[in-house]
Structures are given as C-alpha cells and as structure tokens.
Amino acid sequence: MYTDGSRIDFKKFWGNSPMEMDWVNAEGRSGGMVSLWDPGFFHRTETIKHLYFLLICGTIRGVSEPLHILNIYAPRTAPAKRELWDHIKGMKAKRGGIWIMLGDFNQVRSSEERRNCNFDPTTAADFNSFIYEANLAEYIMNSFKFTRCVDGGNKLSKLDRMLVCDKFWGLWPNATLRALLRNLSDHFALVLITTPNDFGHIPFKFFNAWLAKPRLDDVVRSSVSLFTFAGPPDVYLAEKLRCIKNAVKAWNKTTKKEEDANLNV
Template sequence: MEAVDSVGLSGGLICMWDEDFFQMEESNKNRNFLHIKGRMVGCNEYVNFLNIYMPQGITAKKDLWDALSVIVNSLDGLWIIGGDFNSVRFREERRNCSFKSSCANNFNSFIYDAGLFEYDLRGARFTWRSENGKKLSKPDRFLVNSEFFNNWPEARVQALPRLWSDHCPIILISKSVNFGARPFRVFNSWLGKEGFSEVVEEACSNFSCPGYPPDVFLVRKLGYIRCKLREWRDKMIRKDCEVCSRAMEEIAAIESILDSRELSEEEEWILAENKNIVAEIEYAKVMDLKQRSRVKWAKEGDENSKFFHSLINCRKLAIRSMA
C-alpha cells in the first residue's frame, strides 16, 4: 500500500493492491494525488493508477490539471484515474448546487488533452449528497486512456450503496457480465388463469419495432411479451393473496358459528365455496412447486451431486436376510 496523509478533516489518499496480481515499481506522491506505476500479472504493459483528491479553488484545480496532463502524456501504458475531482463536467451532474462553467470547461479540456475516456455510471446518477438530501452532485468518477478502453470496452463503473459517508463508493469493473437475455419462467398454472391468453395476444399484436433485423426483432418482441406478462403476474399474485385472505377469514368466521349452532343452507354453501377457493389457490402453488422441482432435477439430478445423493438416500430400502 501507499498513502498520502490527510490535512485536518479533508484529503487523504490510499492505494492498496494484492502483490500476487500487481507489482509496484514506482510511486509519485502529492498533496492532491497519488500515482502508482507497476505491472499486472498477465499484462505486458505498464499500468498506472492515479488516485485524485482535487482542491476546491478553480485556479488550484486548473494548475493541478495542467500538471497531471503532463504526467499522463509523458508515461506509456494503461492509465486509470479515479477519485474525488470536486468538479462536474455538465450542468446535469448537479442538482440544487451552483454550476461553474469555467471549472467544467477546464475539467473537460484536461480530459480531452490527456486523451481520456469515461464509462457510464450505473446504479446511481449522483455520487454525493448533502446531509438533508437536497443537494446532489457527481464529483466522483473513473477516467481511462484509449489503451485501457480498447482492451476493456465493456467495462463499467458501478455505484455502491452509501452507508456512513456523504459520498457513495464507486468501483470500476472490467469483467464482462453480459449473459444475454434474462430468462423468464412461465408456469403451467398460469395457463388456466384469467387474462393470461389475452395479455399474450395483446402484447403480440401491439408490438412494433420496424427497421431491425429478424433476430433482433424476435428478441425485442419476446422481451416486450415478458414485460407484459410480469405486470400481469404481479397483479395476479396480489389478487390471489387478497382472495385467499378473504376466504380464510370467512371460513374462520363460519366455523366459529359451529360452536353455538348449526349452519344454515346458505352458510354451508359459503363455507364450501371458500374452501374450494383456497384449495384452487393451493393447488396452483403445488403445481408451481412441482414444476420447479422438475427443473431442478433436470439441472442437477443426473449429476453426482449432494442433491442427487440426498434423493437416493431417501429412497433406500432396508432388506434383511432371514437366517
């Protein structure tokens, strides 16, 4: 690790790494930045990490950006620059905060002169907020050079949950996690539910996506149908829960009458109808569980796994020989 001590309650920088993956060769420390240069395992090029905490003044920021631009342009290899820049690039990156166009122009000029790129931030729009939550800003970000961007074009910057700080942590992830379209399971019990067929037919007829090739058109159409089915499913589940709750309440109320008197013909009919409603809902849940178990068996049942042996052990027969 390498660190730059804080001054009072502000500043302070630290870089930590695993020596099994990164070997530092030199470092450069300053009041407002910490530069680490070394090599990563499996990478033939030098990797430069620049940890930044920008000062508040516009002039001080401009001077530091000019100095950093010289450093970045003078050293070869991959560059990763991250930290608290105390600046934003565009007006939309602030809310209820003063926007200084001169500071933003200087910041964008530094990015352009150093040949840097920025990945889109995911998980949040702003990385800093005031204590009362009224002021929001995006001073934290990652910048990379073209060599890094060309090697990892699908990298992303993810904002993590904000806990104890007024800044939310951000992480640069170079590993691609795009596994294609997200799977969506349709249960057999849905086929007999009210509105299922209508939702599918309406989604198929209303979908429109002109100008795309057939494979992309099919993927988008299936995604649209999935979205509509998800909305229908959520409403159906809420409705079934409400119906089941009312039926259970009526069953409990009618059964309490049996302690004092016999039921009338109408009360017997209400009791039977409510029991049928609860039984139908429970049967649909059992069908779903059965379908889930078959999917799990198809996935794991034929493997020499803990799941397989647990099922086999449950079916063992004890055969005793008679002397």
C-alpha cells in the same frame, strides 16, 4: 480524524487476502488518499506522492504495458485545479502506458451534474478541456446520477468519477461503473467491474402457457424430491436446476406428442 495513514488498520477494509498499500496523509480534515491492491495481480514498480494525488505505477497480470493508477483528491480553487490538470497531462504524456484516474475531482462537467448547488461554467470548461486534451474517456455510471449528497439530500453533485485512457478502454470496452449505496460518508463509493457479467446459458426457458398444462407441478415436485448431490452450494444449485430442466424437458416433449396426436384424431 487520523491524518497519519500508518495509524489506520486498512486490513479491516480488505480482509485476510494478500494486500499491499500506500497512502498520502491528510492535512487536518482535508485530503488524504490510500490505494490498496492484490500483489498477486498487480506488481508495483514506483510510487509518486503529491498533495493532491497518489500515483501507483506497475504491471498487472496478463498485460504487457505498464499501468498507472492515479488516485486523486483535487483542490477546491480554480487556479489550483488548472495547475493540477496541467501537471497530470504532463505526467501522462511523459510516461505513456495505460492510465486510470479515479477519486474525488471536486469538479463537475456540466450543470446537470449539480442539483441545488452553484455551477461554475469556467471550471467545468477547464475540466472538460483537460479530459479532451489528455485523451481520456469516462464509463457511464449506473445506479445513481450523483456521487455526493449533503444537506439531507437536498444538495447533490457528481464529484467522483473514473477516467481511463484509450488503451484501458480498448482492453476493457465493456467494463461497467457502478455507484454503491452510501452509509457513513457523504460520498457514494464507485466500483469499476472489468469482468464480463455473462454467466453462460440460462438454466432453462419457461413459458407461462405451460402452467395451464397437466402434470407440470407433479413433475417439478418429483424431480426436486428425488434430487441428490454432494458438493459446494453453487454447484449444488446448478445441478438441481439441471435436474429440473431435464424433467421439464422430458415432460414437455411427451405433452407435445400427446397434443399432436389429439390434433390428428
């Protein structure tokens, strides 16, 4: 395991697009954090490194207030956690701006966030008090209930999370938090999506009752066989669906006229 972040090629995780980064080195097999960002979207103004966190301060495109991104790898002992929570509260109160805190907090908020693991109500109460006093909120996590899996899946905990301030929540109230499938790690990766998942109008409505009506299959097959378009794959698909929609729409209009005429006979 590398303890020096400078020896790791983080471009393998990012790809070929522009990237800036900073890190806190691990101590043996414990700790270690790295933050990566797109300099075209986020402009860093300051970095603060600590044994248990990495704070990146700056501004994001389109938002006037400063943004503070706190990458956390919390300690295990209760006294060290309380000291860390107090330190973070002080930083947040002093700096203001918009805050998002993410990472491994090494702490759960309730007994429901552990399965077959020891639950300490005292440290959970400390953590909940910190969240309340720092005026932080947490998005509901989709996909999975827990974020750490050990002992072949017998022991589960929710140790990783994302906490945001009220200003962040106000800017992105409909953001969604999703846990991804894990591979080599015993932790699940988390993704916070702030862009709306609204892809516009659905291509067309379709009723199962239409399947019992004549000529529908021929109409769809004919529109697909006659369709021609040159362009990107996503635009090609959209135009193909629009072609089918127009053909089905015309067929439905004609069919309804025929049905109405038969009813009036």
